[in-house]
Amino acid sequence: MSDAAGSPVAEPFEDLEQERAARRLGMWVFLATEVLFFGGLFTGYAVYRAGHPAAFAEASRRLDVLLGALNTSVLLTSSFTMATAVRLAREGSGRRARAWLALTAALGAAFLAVKGFEYAEKFRERLVPGASFGVEGPHAPAERIFFSFYFVMTGLHALHMLVGLGVVAAVARRLRDDGPVELAGLYWHFVDVVWIYLFPLLYLVSRHA
Numbered sequence: 179m180s181d182a183a184g185s186p187v188a189e190p191f192e193d194l195e196q197e198r199a200a201r202r203l204g205m206w207v208f209l210a211t212e213v214l215f216f217g218g219l220f221t222g223y224a225v226y227r228a229g230h231p232a233a234f235a236e237a238s239r240r241l242d243v244l245l246g247a248l249n250t251s252v253l254l255t256s257s258f259t260m261a262t263a264v265r266l267a268r269e270g271s272g273r274r275a276r277a278w279l280a281l282t283a284a285l286g287a288a289f290l291a292v293k294g295f296e297y298a299e300k301f302r303e304r305l306v307p308g309a310s311f312g313v314e315g316p317h318a319p320a321e322r323i324f325f326s327f328y329f330v331m332t333g334l335h336a337l338h339m340l341v342g343l344g345v346v347a348a349v350a351r352r353l354r355d356d357g358p359v360e361l362a363g364l365y366w367h368f369v370d371v372v373w374i375y376l377f378p379l380l381y382l383v384s385r386h387a
Contacts, residue, residue: 198357198360201357201361202360202361202364205361205364205365206364209364209365209368212338212368216331216334216372216375219327219330219331219334220375220379222327223327223331223379226320226323226324226327227324227383229320230317230320230323230324232317233317233319233320233321233323233324234320234321234324236317236321237313237317237320237321237324237325237328238324238380238381238382238383240303240305240321241328241380241381242296242299243381243382245292245295245296246296246377246380246381247377247381248292249289249292249293249373249377250373250374250377252285252288252289252292253285253289253369253370253373253374254370255285256282256285256286256289256366256370257366257367257370259278259281259282259285260278260279260282260346260362260363260366260367261363261367262278263275263276263278263279263282263359263363264359264360264363266278267353267359267360268360272353275350275353275359276350276353279346279349279350279353279359279362280350282346282366283343283346283347283350286339286342286343286346286366287343289339290336290339290340290343293332293336297329300325305325306325306329307322307323307325307326307329311325327380328380331376331380332376332380335369335372335373335376338369338372339369341365342362342365342366342369345362345365345366346362346366349362
């Protein structure tokens with residue numbers, strides 16, 4: 179089946195617009211499940227932070243807020259480049275859209291590189307929960323919980339960023355219309371929004387408690 183313009187339309191859709199609407203709905207449903215997933219982690223973090231405010235504040239001060247702020251700037255910039263790619267794809271400027279998608283992917287890779295450097299720093303400081311955890315004192319058990327949340331939440335976010343890089347690369351390579359670019363943009367913006375919550379929760383909220 180094809181629409182009036184000759185574009186292929188998958189079964190059981192009647193036209194391309196109906197197919198695109200279904201894909202958008204599917205993406206929003208998927209993102210809703212992701213919100214529930216991360217929401218559970220945020221809730222767990224909030225519960226433990228309420229029970230151990232001093233320990234979480236002390237642990238938060240062990241994070242590098244400058245690296246966190248740098249990554250926040252990188253992701254906010256990548257949201258702009260992705261939005262620009264979506265707009266250009268809608269206007270039919272495929273070549274320019276690919277260039278902005280490539281820039282978006284480069285910013286995502288830069289984010290992961292900074293996060294990898296930060297992880298390496300935490301390993302050197304023995305702040306990875308486990309038998310070799312290097313923090314001592316009365317707050318050590320609760321600080322271990324903080325860093326467990328830190329690595330789980332930021333690690334899952336980094337995994338989603340890796341998936342996003344793969345999606346952006348695939349869309350750029352096979353860009354034919356704006357539909358896939360729009361879906362990739364929705365996913366990318368979701369990953370960015372998750373970090374906007376992670377940065378203050380882990381790096382800022384508890385620092386001056």
